[in-house]
Amino acid sequence: xxxxxxxxxxxxxxxxxxxxxxxxxxxxxxxxxxxxxxxxxxxxxxxxxxxxxxxxxxxxxxxxxxxxxxxxxxxxxxxxxxxxxxxxxxxxxxxxxxxxxxxxxxxxxxxxxxxxxxxxxxxxxxxxxxxxxxxxxxxxxxxxxxxxxxxxxxxxxxxxxxxxxxxxxxxxxxxxxxxxxxxxxxxx
Amino acid sequence: xxxxxxxxxxxxxxxxxxxxxxxxxxxxxxxxxxxxxxxxxxxxxxxxxxxxxxxxxxxxxxxxxxxxxxxxxxxxxxxxxxxxxxxxxxxxxxxxxxxxxxxxxxxxxxxxxxxxxxxxxxxxxxxxxxxxxxxxxxxxxxxxxxxxxxxxxxxxxxxxxxxxxxxxxxxxxxxxxxxxxxxxxxxxxxxxxxxxxxxxxxxxxxxxxxxxxxxxxxxxxxxxxxxxxxxxxxxxxxxxxxxxxxxxxxxxxxxxxxxxxxxxxxxxxxxxxxxxxxxxxxxxxxxxxxxxxxxxxxxxxxxxxxxxxxxxxxxxxxxxxxxxxxxxxxxxxxxxxxxxxxxxxxxxxxxxxxxxxxxxxxxxxxxxxxxxxxxxxxxxxxxxxxxxxxxxxxxxxxxxxxxxxxxxxxxxxxxxxxxxxxxxxxxxxxxxxxxxxxxxxxxxxxxxxxxxxxxxxxxxxxxxxxxxxxxxxxxxxxxxxxxxxxxxxxxxxxxxxxxxxxxxxxxxxxxxxxxxxxxxxxxxxxxxxxxxxxxxxxxxxxxxxxxxxxxxxxxxxxxxxxxxxxxxxxxxxxxxxxxxxxxxxxxxxxxxxxxxxxxxxxxxxxxxxxxxxxxxxxxxxxxxxxxxxxxxxxxxxxxxxxxxxxxxxxxxxxxxxxxxxxxxxxxxxxx
Numbered sequence: 001x002x003x004x005x006x007x008x009x010x011x012x013x014x015x016x017x018x019x020x021x022x023x024x025x026x027x028x029x030x031x032x033x034x035x036x037x038x039x040x041x042x043x044x045x046x047x048x049x050x051x052x053x054x055x056x057x058x059x060x061x062x063x064x065x066x067x068x069x070x071x072x073x074x075x076x077x078x079x080x081x082x083x084x085x086x087x088x089x090x091x092x093x094x095x096x097x098x099x100x101x102x103x104x105x106x107x108x109x110x111x112x113x114x115x116x117x118x119x120x121x122x123x124x125x126x127x128x129x130x131x132x133x134x135x136x137x138x139x140x141x142x143x144x145x146x147x148x149x150x151x152x153x154x155x156x157x158x159x160x161x162x163x164x165x166x167x168x169x170x171x172x173x174x175x176x177x178x179x180x181x182x183x184x185x186x187x188x
Numbered sequence: 189x190x191x192x193x194x195x196x197x198x199x200x201x202x203x204x205x206x207x208x209x210x211x212x213x214x215x216x217x218x219x220x221x222x223x224x225x226x227x228x229x230x231x232x233x234x235x236x237x238x239x240x241x242x243x244x245x246x247x248x249x250x251x252x253x254x255x256x257x258x259x260x261x262x263x264x265x266x267x268x269x270x271x272x273x274x275x276x277x278x279x280x281x282x283x284x285x286x287x288x289x290x291x292x293x294x295x296x297x298x299x300x301x302x303x304x305x306x307x308x309x310x311x312x313x314x315x316x317x318x319x320x321x322x323x324x325x326x327x328x329x330x331x332x333x334x335x336x337x338x339x340x341x342x343x344x345x346x347x348x349x350x351x352x353x354x355x356x357x358x359x360x361x362x363x364x365x366x367x368x369x370x371x372x373x374x375x376x377x378x379x380x381x382x383x384x385x386x387x388x389x390x391x392x393x394x395x396x397x398x399x400x401x402x403x404x405x406x407x408x409x410x411x412x413x414x415x416x417x418x419x420x421x422x423x424x425x426x427x428x429x430x431x432x433x434x435x436x437x438x439x440x441x442x443x444x445x446x447x448x449x450x451x452x453x454x455x456x457x458x459x460x461x462x463x464x465x466x467x468x469x470x471x472x473x474x475x476x477x478x479x480x481x482x483x484x485x486x487x488x489x490x491x492x493x494x495x496x497x498x499x500x501x502x503x504x505x506x507x508x509x510x511x512x513x514x515x516x517x518x519x520x521x522x523x524x525x526x527x528x529x530x531x532x533x534x535x536x537x538x539x540x541x542x543x544x545x546x547x548x549x550x551x552x553x554x555x556x557x558x559x560x561x562x563x564x565x566x567x568x569x570x571x572x573x574x575x576x577x578x579x580x581x582x583x584x585x586x587x588x589x590x591x592x593x594x595x596x597x598x599x600x601x602x603x604x605x606x607x608x609x610x611x612x613x614x615x616x617x618x619x620x621x622x623x624x625x626x627x628x629x630x631x632x633x634x635x636x637x638x639x640x641x642x643x644x645x646x647x648x649x650x651x652x653x654x655x656x657x658x659x660x661x662x663x664x665x666x667x668x669x670x671x672x673x674x675x676x677x678x679x680x681x682x683x684x685x686x687x688x689x690x691x692x693x694x695x696x697x698x699x700x701x702x703x704x705x706x707x708x709x710x711x712x713x714x715x716x717x718x719x720x721x722x723x724x725x726x727x728x729x730x731x732x733x734x735x736x737x738x739x740x741x742x743x744x745x746x747x748x749x750x751x752x753x754x755x756x757x758x759x760x761x762x763x764x765x766x767x768x769x770x771x772x773x774x775x776x777x778x779x780x781x782x783x784x785x786x787x788x789x790x791x792x793x794x795x796x797x798x799x800x801x802x803x804x805x806x807x808x809x810x811x812x813x814x815x816x817x818x819x820x821x822x823x824x825x826x827x828x829x830x831x832x833x834x835x836x837x838x839x840x841x842x843x844x845x846x847x848x849x850x851x852x853x854x855x856x857x858x859x
Contacts, residue, residue, distance in 0.1 A: 030230050033233055043739050080739065157495060183266060188374075
């Protein structure tokens with residue numbers, strides 16, 4: 001029973017929303033905050049993110065409207081000195097077992113791919129984009145990490161946590177600090 | 189004006205003036221609020237804070253470390269892995285203002301806020317909400333606080349009073365350890381640590397799921413720890429081992445109902461130590477004895493919680509513990525403890541929250557006296573009944589928060605006690621928090637102060653009278669001798685400030701003034717008589733600075749300053765019982781994907797009355813992540829000197845145990 005939950009308690013007050021949508025809004029904000037933390041503690045290969053001020057590209061696969069909501073604010077942000085560029089992809093276009101070339105190029109240029117509500121088969125397409133991916137692959141789907149994603153969010157009744165797939169991360173070209181990995185739940 | 193008067197006046201004035209200054213300063217800072225960060229107040233939180241965020245409380249983001257109106261420090265699993273400590277007491281070395289002094293290989297004294305005795309008696313410790321404070325001896329026994337280190341989720345340490353919610357004895361601080369859920373510990377874990385002081389520690393754990401909502405783990409750990417050394421390099425007689433095993437079952441039932449059952453058993457009959465036992469045949473003589481202590485302990489705990497609707501969340505926890513302990517001097521105790529604790533959080537409206545609850549603790553003990561220690565009566569049953577109410581209000585668009593609360597309790601030693609506190613925080617933007625608090629806290633005398641009789645030696649009545657020996661020898665005893673003792677009381681005043689400077693720096697400062705009354709001590713005029721005739725002031729400051737210059741490097745420094753001034757009987761045993769200055773610096777460096785280089789340096793001032801010289805300690809560790817399932821760590825600890833002492837209990841031992849430099853290798857496998 002974490003003390004901060006109950007003892008120091010100024011908390012749990014605040015916004016006036018008191019509906020399921022308020023809860024959902026809070027969860028999404030927490031996930032974005034997680035994503036910012038993951039980016040802060042990730043190192044990309046120099047060939048992919050050459051300079052301290054190189055633009056960091058986040059591709060968000062989402063057709064819920066959430067990505068549009070945060071696009072404005074994220075695009076104004078800098079993380080570790082990197083300006084942020086957000087690409088929104090409504091859904092993956094797959095024909096004959098291949099992701100459309102234009103989408104594929106966008107995804108390969110990305111440093112972070114955040115797939116909200118992914119399908120299992122789509123994860124395989126994403127992990128198959130490169131033998132050694134140069135992007136951080138995040139997702140919301142239950143068992144996202146178990147199915148090959150690198151970090152998958154998990155929601156319980158009261159907390160938002162995350163699973164990490166150490167094998168998938170080790171097979172990539174990116175380096176994520178163990179500060180991140182040790183605080184998540186490892187899946188095998 | 190005396191120095192003491194000056195200090196008191198200076199501190200009191202500061203406590204009045206600083207909040208005004210900070211309020212003005214904070215108001216000016218409001219203009220600097222970043223639009224983006226204002227939109228998402230979670231963005232400045234660490235991963236550990238986000239993991240702790242309760243999303244079932246749909247009303248905001250303020251239950252965080254950064255906004256909390258108390259001196260809180262959180263030790264994460266990453267800190268545990270990167271500091272190399274292999275016991276829970278040593279982990280607390282990284283908390284600014286907390287002094288950890290190792291007394292022997294199996295005994296630690298942990299203190300904060302300027303007061304420290306041989307044991308940890310003014311701090312409370314909770315493990316998953318269950319108190320592990322020993323109700324017989326009124327201390328935290330650090331030798332029994334152990335588990336698989338990988339299974340710790342985090343350790344939250346509150347410096348300062350926590351009695352409003354947790355009751356008597358959380359006078360100077362609370363240590364709350366939270367273990368991982370069963371879902372977080374799935375699969376096999378094998379962990380082995382072996383080295384010059386650890387020979388070895390072996391842990392094995394298996395976790396699995398029964399269905400998607402039901403997870404469990406079973407585990408065991410054997411730790412064989414080497415002795416410390418005497419000044420001449422010879423082994424101290426304090427080597428020890430301990431075997432423990434446990435389980436945990438977690439169920440996420442429908443309707444947001446969660447329940448959990450966990451239990452553990454541990455045993456040792458090799459708790460090495462020495463003692464000076466009184467010789468009943470010779471005046472003022474003691475006999476030196478080396479003996480092994482013995483402990484058998486088991487507990488079971490069940491926790492049920494539910495977010496019944498948007499406004500209400502409740503938790504009920506119940507536990508039973510049986511402990512059998514035989515100390516080095518031959519004193520034996522058998523203790524049973526049953527506890528039930530209920531807590532309820534009720535959101536009144538968007539600006540007001542109530543937390544209330546109650547508990548009942550039943551303790552029964554049986555003791556067997558040794559030649560040095562006796563409890564009178566030999567058997568005792570006690571009940572502790574408590575209730576608390578705390579309200580939180582927020583003003584100025586959540587920027588200003590007020591927390592008022594009190595705990596009421598009834599114990600069998602001093603009757604009714606109350607523990608009120610008032611806390612105020614001001615968060616003009618997500619980069620700055622100012623806070624202050626006033627608390628009244630109480631430490632009750634308890635079984636050890638009211639019932640124990642310690643016999644340091646026997647004496648001839650003739651010699652005692654200043655004449656020739658009479659041949660009639662009586663025990664000289666320390667105890668309350670039937671005199672009722674009052675509770676020790678504390679009025680604590682705290683101020684704090686936290687700030688994020690850019691994305692890379694976090695600074696956390698706390699200042700405090702503690703005024704103690706009725707401290708229990710031995711009388712200067714009536715030898716051996718425990719009295720409440722000591723009072724005093726302690727003031728100090730704690731500072732933590734974190735710098736994360738790159739994704740692969742994190743640096744953290746901590747500083748603690750403390751001065752104490754005592755007046756009355758036995759002041760020498762309290763005053764200067766704590767280091768005036770403490771400092772530490774830690775560095776976590778990732779080298780590529782597979783290597784970590786971690787370092788920690790600790791400086792602690794001398795503490796004369798404990799024969800502890802100042803020391804500088806350096807720990808260095810290299811970790812190699814061989815693959816996703818295997819990592820190896822090589823650690824060197826206390827690398828700057830061959831050995832040093834941190835605490836000498838000269839009432840019980842002939843020679844001080846010193847902590848030697850050491851190396852160990854850690855193998856961690858998951859599959």
